[in-house]
Amino acid sequence: MTSRFPMVFSVTSGKGGVGKTNISVNLALCLSRMGKRVVLLDADLGLANVDVILGLAPKLNIFHLFHEDVTLDQILLDTPYGFRILPASSGVSEMVNLDTGQKLELLESMDSLENDIDYLIVDTGAGINENVLYFNLAAQERLLVLTPEPTSLTDAYALIKVLKNRHGVERFRVLVNMVKDPKQAKETYARLVGACDHFLSGVSLDLVGSIPQDSAMKKAVINQIPVCAHAPDAAASQAIDAAARVIGSWKTAAKTDGNIKFFWKKLLFHEPSVA
Template sequence: MRSIAVASGKGGVGKTSFVINLSLALTQLQQKVLIFDADLGLANVDVMLGISPKYDIRYVLNGEMSLKDIIYSTDYNIDIIPAGSGVVELTHLTSMQKLLLKEQMEEAFKNYDYLIFDASAGISENVLFFFLLGGERIVICTPEPTSIADAYALIKVAYKKHRIKDFYLVVNMINQEEDGKKIYQQLLYVQEKFLPEIKLSYLGGIPYDECVKKAIRSQVPYLLMCPDKPCSLKIKEIAYKLMKYNPQASQGLEAFLERVVSL
């Protein structure tokens, strides 16, 4: 099993939409995917998919249910662990709550090829906790200067506080492929100058398309609504690239559990 944490320095960059469509692209490559909605206080995965799970992570943290019992199977061949929305208490997990989640992960995750954490935006302890759980980490930004600056801030904090060194970058809502590459080069220049220990790899840029907005309003993944659009072709390319690049450190549930125990 490979675990991937996806986060962004700021909100509004299309992170959850990316997670959903990447997961769908992986299922089309015959992979079994579980999305863990790790934006615990402001859940969006269920909203974007137009579903209403009966149970969510609150039932686990309250001790009423286990992680495997709240897994929700969607019509898209993607399973999700739903989070609560508008619940302030979930935005700051206690040490006991983190331990409770750790204890139940092996049983919940053992049947999946990919576990994808949709972490919240920003640099909170929750974000860093799920970044530590992920064997791989994707940071998403857009061409907006504030988004680029916040993406760098997230990478910097993750390294300074927890010595996380490896990151992928995805640039969303670009006008042309060169825009994404330029932003990657900008971040790479700053990173190599001030944080030379970090490895930042470029996964790709996703073109802006009105179809994405339409898909979100319709609560349908854009990969299905407009499969031949450049945005959909790019998400498939990124999924294929991830499958080809399979670092040894990310292989297997056992490696994931070793990281969990070490936290």
């Protein structure tokens, strides 16, 4: 991918507990199996979970980028699954909302990754706080994870509404998790599309796929191993692999200004607000 940008996409949700981080980890694994160079950024900066799901104990994380003299390369951590992670901190309140200087510092640091990766997956926090909006705005694509629960649908719509009305984001990809069958996935997706069509004009929602309820997923989480490695033949693993192949077909933007800042620079001039 020498003449194009890396594909930068967020995995996001309006509501916590929908399996977003678990899906991020497994998508990173599947894309790496496809021969892609993948970095997974844990962008839930105050409540990190990527390292926990992988059973890793990083000595450095993004907190140290801002508060100690370390580089992004020093923070990058190899996993046993062919991809690297940028771990975040957990229980550090000052990381919940980055200030402008920290956003600039992170932008400059991420620029160094451009020639070394094919995919940057950004696992955001849940909700509509400034960090969630910041990282969603910085991505080329936004993969919205939801479940059939009414609260998940309501909160997913709220996130879409804020990104659309305040920041002009109109395209979202959708992955429905924890479904009992494909029919339920299509019904859940249709409800979200219906709400957006009725109340928001110009929003495009593309269904990437669905992940079934699967006991193998729970066992994998307990064992701190991605389900696609723990039980590759399980229904959930097969569904995630199918979603990764869809993502693998997404087109990256043409390289127009020479670096990854093309995706991030607009954030320097437009601070997200949830007020």
